[in-house]
Amino acid sequence: MRFFLLFFSFASFTKTILIDPGHGGYEVGAKIKHNKKEIYEKDLTLTFANLLKEKLRKHHNIILTRTDDKFYSLEQRAKMAQEVKADLFISLHFNASKIKSVSGAEIFYLDNHKNKAVAKIESLENSELHQSKSDIVNKILIDLAINLNLDASKEFASIVHSKLKPVYSNFEIKDRGLKPGLFFVLALSKTPGILVEIGFISNAQERKKILTSKYLDKSAEAITLSINKFFLKKQKL
Numbered sequence: 134m135r136f137f138l139l140f141f142s143f144a145s146f147t148k149t150i151l152i153d154p155g156h157g158g159y160e161v162g163a164k165i166k167h168n169k170k171e172i173y174e175k176d177l178t179l180t181f182a183n184l185l186k187e188k189l190r191k192h193h194n195i196i197l198t199r200t201d202d203k204f205y206s207l208e209q210r211a212k213m214a215q216e217v218k219a220d221l222f223i224s225l226h227f228n229a230s231k232i233k234s235v236s237g238a239e240i241f242y243l244d245n246h247k248n249k250a251v252a253k254i255e256s257l258e259n260s261e262l263h264q265s266k267s268d269i270v271n272k273i274l275i276d277l278a279i280n281l282n283l284d285a286s287k288e289f290a291s292i293v294h295s296k297l298k299p300v301y302s303n304f305e306i307k308d309r310g311l312k313p314g315l316f317f318v319l320a321l322s323k324t325p326g327i328l329v330e331i332g333f334i335s336n337a338q339e340r341k342k343i344l345t346s347k348y349l350d351k352s353a354e355a356i357t358l359s360i361n362k363f364f365l366k367k368q369k370l
């Protein structure tokens with residue numbers, strides 16, 4: 134009987150999670166030369182997405198917005214979240230800066246109230262869009278007005294942040310915090326979601342941790358725990 138109950142609770146707990154490895158194809162994202170070789174953000178996001186998928190697939194239905202090195206527009210990715218009826222959307226990214234000393238990890242959630250969020254529209258993660266900045270902001274704000282997932286996104290982001298914090302300390306990664314942002318892909322997915330910047334590949338020390346240490350594995354583990362905690366909390370409500 135106890136076994137049956139356990140099985141039943143897991144079965145009802147299964148969610149559809151859409152993992153979005155940022156960039157792809159000709160849109161390589163952040164890039165940096167490392168040991169005479171170019172390192173592209175698009176490859177790292179796919180590696181990390183697969184790592185996360187492996188950890189989550191035991192209990193959830195996991196779909197990736199791309200499984201190979203192909204270009205999909207931000208609109209296509211967001212549409213996919215609606216088509217597969219995703220319960221959660223996680224966009225994965227790595228950062229780069231011209232200032233080599235800049236480092237750290239940050240988590241973004243959608244917010245239409247903060248000025249900071251509007252500033253973030255200039256970010257690399259929206260750079261694929263070729264419309265004018267005001268057009269993009271307007272489009273996102275109109276969409277946010279009918280977006281019912283803002284609170285859930287913020288709640289999920291704060292759980293992920295609390296689970297990632299000990300990982301940041303263990304690997305001496307600077308915690309750049311939990312931030313509001315206006316990301317096209319998050320706004321249009323119409324699903325609770327976050328965008329995670331896992332670290333700066335332009336910072337030599339951090340790049341080493343991203344490429345060689347267990348930092349990615351432990352981060353994927355923390356995100357997995359966060360997802361389970363988020364849905365368990367929802368189930369209890």
Ligand SMILES: [Zn+2]
Pocket residue numbers: 155156162163174225226227257258
């Ligand atoms: Zn990116």
